[in-house]
Amino acid sequence: DSFGDGNGDHPRATAVWLSGVHAWERNGRLGPTSIKLGVTADQIAARQLGQATPLPSLELVLERPTAISCDSGDCFYSNTITWRDETTPLEMEPHPRVVFERLFGDGGSAADRRAQARHSGSILDSVAEEALNLERSLGAGDRGKLAEYLDSVRDLEQRIGRAEARDEQAEIDLPDRPIDIPEDFEEYATLMFDLLALAYQADVTRVSTLMMARETSPRTFPQIGVPDQHHTVSHHRNDPDYIARKAKIDTYHISLFGRFLEKLRATPDGDGNLLDHSMIVYGGGIGNGNLHEHTNLPCLVAGGGTGRLKGGRHLAYPEDTPMANLLLTVLDKAGVRADELGDSTGLLNTATLADV
Structure with missing residues (x-):
């Protein structure tokens, strides 16, 4: 059901597939700059x-992705089937090379990838140290924002650690990077x-x-x-x-x-x-x-x-x-x-x- 908001059948099909939520039209009930769906x-x-x-x-x-021919619906709804929350559609990657490097890095060997992970880890260590020094001079509101930032840094540190452990424990044969x-x-x-x-x-x-x-x-x-x-x-x-x-x-x-x-x-x-x-x-x-x-x-x-x-x-x-x-x-x-x-x-x- 379009609920009278003009959203086309095709964008609705993409949007609802993994969310079960009606896709709100950009120029519909939420105003001229709004999109809204739900977590998928x-x-x-x-x-x-x-x-x-x-x-x-x-x-x-x-x-x-396209910005045209979206069947009267917002192209956000046609270009992805995955949403982190009700206002955050996730970009879907069409380029094999980008996917490969995101998965395995742009190093040519496992040793290269481990070196990249260690380098990234050392940069994050420096960022965290500088942020903690900065915290002493901030007001309460800015400290909250900094805390969120540091949480993101710690999450990255943990992911890099898991990536290093995974590379140490298992080797798989990787194809050449796609062009x-x-x-x-x-x-x-x-x-x-x-x-x-x-x-x-x-x-x-x-x-x-x-x-x-x-x-x-x-x-x-x-x-x-x-x-x-x-x-x-x-x-x-x-x-x-x-x-x-x-x-x-x-x-x-x-x-x-x-x-x-x-x-x-x-x-x-x-x-x-x-x-x-x-x-x-x-x-x-x-x-x-x-x-x-x-x-x-x-x-x-x-x-x-x-x-x-x-x-x-x-x-x-x-x-x-x-x-x-x-x-x-x-x-x-x-x-x-x-x-x-x-x-x-x-x-x-x-x-x-x-x-x-």
């Missing part, structure tokens, strides 16, 4: 699971999925999001016989030819995702593999692109959840079941406690989901 499920997980890793979460996207976004979409998607798998393998992060396409995506897929833009194909108007083209795109996307799952399955992790120890939700915020329907969303939950999930079943829930109920249940299975998420009404039937 991944960031709720990152607050807890991200405490043990150098990066609390990782946000990737396979299309560059730029590959022109071939399949190569691009595979590269980003591979970086995500490496991030899990190296325990750089345990929480991630990857958006395969923006809403109203203009991408074409001539490599699978679909020369039309994705968005155009989604409005098939019940034309059998366009419905078949849309099915080709969906099948292509799920095949790329499937390769990622196979890579996780092939990567040893503890007493199993990375897929055994993961829970991954795949899907989108529009159930019927032709009619812009946001009901009957097809979702895939993959991974073993360290014994908490079993695959191989198709489950149908009542039509009025909020998507947020599934996300809340996945958080619960991951050991992340949250009383509610957006418009959630409770957990899904636990006994049923245990058989997913």
